[in-house]
Amino acid sequence: MYDIIGDIHGHHEALRALLYRLGYRFRGGAWRFPGARRRALFVGDFIDRGPQIPETLALVRGMLEADSALAVMGNHEYNALTWHTPDGNGGWLRRHTVTHRKQHDATLEQYGIDSAAPEGDRGVLDIPSPRGRGARRLREDLQWLRALPLYLETDSVRVVHAAWTDEAAAEAQNSRTSPRAGSHAPTPLVDDAFLHRSAFGQYRESRAVETLLKGIEIALPEGAWYLDKEGSRRHKTRIRWWLDPAAPVRTMADIAMPPADRELGHLPVSPRQREKLPGYTGSLPVFVGHYWFTGTPAPVAPRVACLDYSVARGGILCAYRFEGDPVLSGEHFVSVDASGGPTGRPHRFA
Ligand SMILES: [Mn+2]
Numbered sequence: 001m002y003d004i005i006g007d008i009h010g011h012h013e014a015l016r017a018l019l020y021r022l023g024y025r026f027r028g029g030a031w032r033f034p035g036a037r038r039r040a041l042f043v044g045d046f047i048d049r050g051p052q053i054p055e056t057l058a059l060v061r062g063m064l065e066a067d068s069a070l071a072v073m074g075n076h077e078y079n080a081l082t083w084h085t086p087d088g089n090g091g092w093l094r095r096h097t098v099t100h101r102k103q104h105d106a107t108l109e110q111y112g113i114d115s116a117a118p119e120g121d122r123g124v125l126d127i128p129s130p131r132g133r134g135a136r137r138l139r140e141d142l143q144w145l146r147a148l149p150l151y152l153e154t155d156s157v158r159v160v161h162a163a164w165t166d167e168a169a170a171e172a173q174n175s176r177t178s179p180r181a182g183s184h185a186p187t188p189l190v191d192d193a194f195l196h197r198s199a200f201g202q203y204r205e206s207r208a209v210e211t212l213l214k215g216i217e218i219a220l221p222e223g224a225w226y227l228d229k230e231g232s233r234r235h236k237t238r239i240r241w242w243l244d245p246a247a248p249v250r251t252m253a254d255i256a257m258p259p260a261d262r263e264l265g266h267l268p269v270s271p272r273q274r275e276k277l278p279g280y281t282g283s284l285p286v287f288v289g290h291y292w293f294t295g296t297p298a299p300v301a302p303r304v305a306c307l308d309y310s311v312a313r314g315g316i317l318c319a320y321r322f323e324g325d326p327v328l329s330g331e332h333f334v335s336v337d338a339s340g341g342p343t344g345r346p347h348r349f350a
Contacts, residue, residue: 006307010050017340044074
């Protein structure tokens with residue numbers, strides 16, 4: 001069975017403490033569960049924002065190689081891959097804007113790359129051997145991250161960074177990113193062709209990445225907007241895609257994610273906006289990260305749980321001890337704070 005672990009964002013100490021609390025131990029060069037009876041399953045977003053990004057990647061990679069963990073890609077890994085990949089026209093698949101740079105800065109800095117220097121304003125994936133040890137190490141780590149699937153499905157559970165729809169999963173599967181449950185693919189799944197197609201809106205690779213890694217958004221009514229955490233004006237909002245479309249939805253407060261649910265909560269939801277709400281009717285539980293939740297961890301639907309509780313913003317690093325539960329329970333969340341200290345109710349381990 002699996003211990004599904006939320007967004008880490010470079011919080012290596014918290015990750016070690018959480019693994020320890022879950023019963024994993026460092027043996028033979030990697031963290032493992034005694035007797036290999038359980039495996040960790042990571043929802044992605046290992047990099048950016050936090051203090052020990054290279055160390056976090058080394059730990060996760062060690063577990064994947066020891067077969068004591070599985071992982072899917074988060075939007076931060078995908079964004080890093082596109083940031084560092086040339087677009088063929090003198091730019092990059094992810095534009096090097098101030099906002100994008102700010103999101104990726106902690107990673108660049110910890111790999112010793114000064115992104116403000118002209119030399120640093122380059123991708124490490126465009127040349128086989130970039131100058132500087134840090135740049136070479138980042139290149140090597142990004143090459144490894146490309147092997148992460150966009151989602152995973154085992155016979156008991158589904159894991160995806162942001163949102164599950166059957167359609168998006170099928171679109172990812174038609175491309176070369178088809179996941180193989182129970183294995184870590186040895187070859188890059190997110191290859192150059194995939195990256196290029198996914199960076200432009202009209203391809204199924206792009207639709208798959210948007211839904212699976214970034215979530216589902218709806219356009220706000222004409223003229224409505226809010227400021228996001230980076231101070232940019234936003235005319236769209238992420239929605240709680242897992243909500244039952246048959247349940248009553250009246251206003252943005254019912255369907256939008258923060259901060260739009262608060263700031264624009266009074267706005268009505270049109271039938272057209274409502275159609276964008278897929279709900280989740282699958283029989284396997286789905287675990288996601290991505291949403292910067294706060295408060296006490298709990299499932300968001302009978303078979304959907306978010307494990308991102310904002311460790312990189314003063315919150316906690318959260319896991320779910322999955323025992324094959326057909327309906328998820330608040331009792332199965334296990335967490336630590338950013339310094340690795342235990343939080344919440346004590347968990348009794350079998
Ligand atoms: Mn994310």
